[in-house]
Amino acid sequence: MSTDTAARATAPQEPSTTHATRSAPFGPRQLLDALPGALKKLDPRLMYKNPVMFIVEIGALLTTVLAISQPFLSADSSASASPTSLLFAWSIAIWLWITVIFANLAESVAEGRGKAQASSLRATRTSTLANRIEYNPVSDPSAEKALVTQIASADLTLGDTIVVTAGELIPGDGDIVWGIASVDESAITGESAPVVRESGGDRSAVTGGTRVLSDRIVVTITSKPGHTFVDRMIRLVEGASRQKTPNELALSILLSSLTIVFLLVVLTINPIADYSNAAQSLIVLVALLVCLIPTTIGALLSAIGIAGMDRLVQHNVLAMSGRAVEAAGDVTTLLLDKTGTITYGNRQAAEFRPVTGVTVSRLAAAASASSLSDPTPEGKSVLDLTRALGLPVPEASDGVAVPFTAQTRMSGVDYDNGTQVRKGAGSMVAAWVAEGAPQNPALIAELDQIVTDIAQAGGTPLVVAEKSASGQAQVLGVIYLKDIVKEGLAARFADLRRMGIRTVMITGDNPLTARAIAEEAGVDDFLAEATPEDKMELIKREQEGGNLVAMTGDGTNDAPALAQADVGVAMNTGTSAAKEAGNMVDLDSDPTKLIDIVSIGKQLLITRGSLTTFSIANDVAKYFAIIPAMFTVAFPSLAVLNVMQLSSPASAILSAIIFNALVIVALIPLALRGVKYRAASASSILNRNLLIYGLGGIIAPFIGIKLIDLLISLIPGLS
Template sequence: MNARNELIDQPVRHEAAAHPAPLWREALRQAFVKLDPRQLMRQPVMLLVEITALMTTLLCFVPGQAVATGVAVQIALWLWFTVLFANFAEALAEGRGKARADSLKAGSQGLIARRQVAPGQYEGIAASRLRRGDVVRVEAGELIPGDGEVIEGIAAVNEAAITGESAPVIRESGGDRSAVTGNTRVVSDWLLVRISANPGESTLDRMIALVEGARRQKTPNEVALDILLIGLSLIFLLVVATLQPFARFSGGELPLVFLVALLVTLVPTTIGGLLSAIGIAGMDRLVRLNVIAKSGRAVEAAGDVQVLLLDKTGTITFGNRRCSAMLKSPGVSGQALAQGALLASLADDTPEGKSIVEYLRNLHPMPEPARDRLTVVPFSAETRLSGVDWEGHVYRKGAVDAVLGFLGLTREQLPEPLAREIERIAQSGGTPLLVCADGQLLGVIHLKDVVKPGIRERFAELRRLGIRTVMVTGDNPLTAAAIAAEAGVDDVIAEATPEKKLARIRQEQADGRLVAMCGDGANDAPALAQADVGLAMNDGTQAAREAANLVDLDSDPTKLLDVVQVGKELLVTRGALTTFSVANDVAKYFAILPALFSGIYPQLGVLNLMGLASPQSAILSAIVFNALIIVALIPLALRGVRVEAADAASLLRRNLLIYGLGGLVAPFVGIKLIDLLLTAVGLA
């Protein structure tokens, strides 16, 4: 039975950028939905604020209160606003990824797969019913129904629905490019795919779960911070509970509404209200990089990584050897060598051949014959030559021995300058190619691994952050050292084997360091599993993807550097806003405590450093500031604190200065301004 897939790819875009108004409206609606105590259980501090808001609301209807009803109602309203603002921050963070999740869901609904029941026989089945080990056939124009590994065939696959990149990629059985992702489209030929994930376990399912904040699991750092916030809240609850007996012992009485207000302003509501939003926004930044995290621990570990193991090919270098220089034979003009090399490479569609053409076009622009007028001699493993015949002339390029054999020459007959250059290229780890025309040796082309632009600067920035980089390569030590020096890495593992990689990671971990590594082959799986942060390429082998705790859908090894940056931003943002939240409490002592005890101990009036108008105004101003500061910090929580290239001590000093000192000063200024406003409009 042949069942064709009828769905088309859904455009991938972020709702926040395309339709900002609906995002804000939905977040506002969700802020009220999240008032459900069952949902607030995930945020214990805000659950405490909701309980106090409910108590204050009830106290507004109790007669005989020492506080004016109007002031009590205002305090109750601002307590509810505090909870709503925290819920709004979380809903806004969740909404940034919801559009992408909806798009991914839409692309997989109703998808029909062709499951193999016998060789050459297939049955139509809903993709949601596929199980690990099932084999499906996917033809041109059809969507791949689930994550799997190609066991037969070769085809171009459009992964735009997952990665956002429209250029098709080649997937084939065997090798390190055999893995395919569900919800991507085959655009040519056909594939036989063995499904590798049960429903709910695929890359698509993980991505949807990751961008839907409600289903995001808390990371160990968040759990620890939650425990700290709960502990502080219990301490302040105990402190506030003892104030009333103390006041009565002194012959006075404290209004319950004021005690509730004091409790809310003292507990760390700022970080308590923003903690979930910070985590969701951090994971959203990871999703925007097209990286799937199998655990939140991996993202946090990325922020503390001290050693990065990076594969040379494709990460530090472009992967394909490129033309970097040419040297002519004695008696040959540079123009003749350039023309011969260009003509010998015009029909060469390999990356190396294209790089020679690009190099010469930039260096020696010259007329080029139409390709249909050339007789192409393609490269073959037997001849190790390629070139063209044109208007009776013969142009060839290839390996040294192959060209010498084509010309009927020996190594000893090479001109001395050319022989020395060939030896120098080989010793530096490059590849020499000889060029000839009409039986004459024109010169040599130097092909080499080219270090990616800007990679040296990125490594220098990581070094300033205290992260050491280690290049992993199968090259010999001499070649590896040359590339390492050019790229600016700190250390090299040459002639790398799986055992060498694993041993190095274990050694670093034994010395107390967190290690990150990226890889795509089955031989990388042991090291990926051992590393604290293992980033696998999505187009790599199934073994690598299963061993890693992060999967890059774009299959870009340099993404590991961005993951480290996201991890650091996540940790620094939490730390900065926690510092700000705790520092806030100092000003509130000076605002609320003198107001509470002014009738019992008039001497405490000297602590009213802000010169607040009245006890009612002081307490109401502190409550209003407590609510509004959450709103003011929402953009920072979503964007994250920028991590500059500096060591840990410098970052700590900077955050203490900005967020510690800022947390002390901001409430003094904010509460005083709110007090002036409330007094001016007669609300207190």
């Protein structure tokens, strides 16, 4: 068991408030909490950023002014406007304001979720003292005798070196330059079990606001005050720095263009109908404009983008921009590390393969004896395989253990009777055996064949040999160590293939091993013996071919490739260089999450497309509700278009306006939750989108407007 795993296993488990906050379901309480924010967004200085809803707000203001002034604009100045006219005018004005508020409510609810998450993060920024030390970490890595000065954490600057001991908060983001410690990162990751951070590797980065639970570490600060990882997280989850993505900007331009077109069309219409009063005619024009412009998607567009980032945060992934989330949805090539992503990372003994004349039980006994002093996961797996086969595992007291070392690349046991057993790399064991009597050539050829077969199958061969007290050496066989591919990955890669995404496995293994693992996992291609330069070249080639590339990484050597990739997901346990280079950070440091990130990105794009389709289809139904009602008196032949048989022109127009407002709030949960994504081809997704949201967008308004009309017809003066 690794140190990190051991720390997790022995640590007390506590509930995570961070995850509790993130998983809060949508409900009426969220709407009420978001209402003040929605009202604040009525400020025209904020509304103009959403051209569609800005037009609706202007229309609401105009109809309110007309409703107030209508008694003074009647044809007979001595007579006030009729009750019907006043009730209709005020009804339109009120529901237009409700439409604007509902639109702001969608965005406010999405932002409210981010603010709730930010509150949890803000609690980690406890003001604390930092123990800044004056020394050269290279010449004096332990800093035991260094001069320590206590300063406020806010006064730390880039490059300062601090010492943090057990029980203290880490005052700023940095890299460990000396020491190893168990760190509580629950406030950041939501994971209550501590993790191990140590110098000199890819797990050296620490985050300000986390707490050291054991030991002592020396940290070099890598961020300026106010620019720590937590500070960036707070700004991002609150949406303060969220910029519109290129697709979102394009859609906003399209919606604005449609709004201008409908505005010009409406201004050229002279709605004679039943309305001879100028004020009443203008109110109808405004109602017509609001119902025809794409208000539904205009109201939900911002909320969809914010909710996409929120879904990533719920998966413990921090996106540095909305552009990164959207890019994840357009990814066509995934680069995946083999170790820890496709395989579990620790090779495991899968089979004992004895040479001729040796039984499996004898090989297993020798392999187990030589593994008793091997603390590596591979050594433990040999013992586990022996037990799984029902064979006895020898006791450590039976001989003197010979520990595994990087120099000998072997482990074993020396018995009191002079017998020696060794297990290790083929070349090292062969050299050890050569010290004894010469081997049978046929046996050596058989051994070479077993080793070759294992290597071609993607495994790692460990040769086991025995030497008697007289010095007579004998090769017993080979242990087949196998990289275990994670369950279910082949099916997930098949799903990605149906989505048109190509998967490439990156590994430092030789091509034979890489090919075997790639075939077993079901990836489309592989890059063997990969160097940082090889990764960069692969990404550039893919991008030159028109592909968008996503990859994960945690080391400084991954930083160039992460920066080059369209979606670069850095592990939170990795170096600061990797986290700065990527445009996403996985707080759980789970490389397989890249597949989930792509799914969330595609869900965002599909949600936006589905609700856009629904919104445009909505306008078709509202057209059949309002246009016939406005013109049937002046042009009776248009009565054939009044397919809904609405009660009156006033009821038809008001019903459409009310439905237009209610459908926005009804779709807020869908905008926040997202349209369920299923792995399928683009054509099947389009067909499903048109069938459900296109056809549904046409049918729903017909039903909704008719039901509202039936209710309005019961109100005296509007029937």
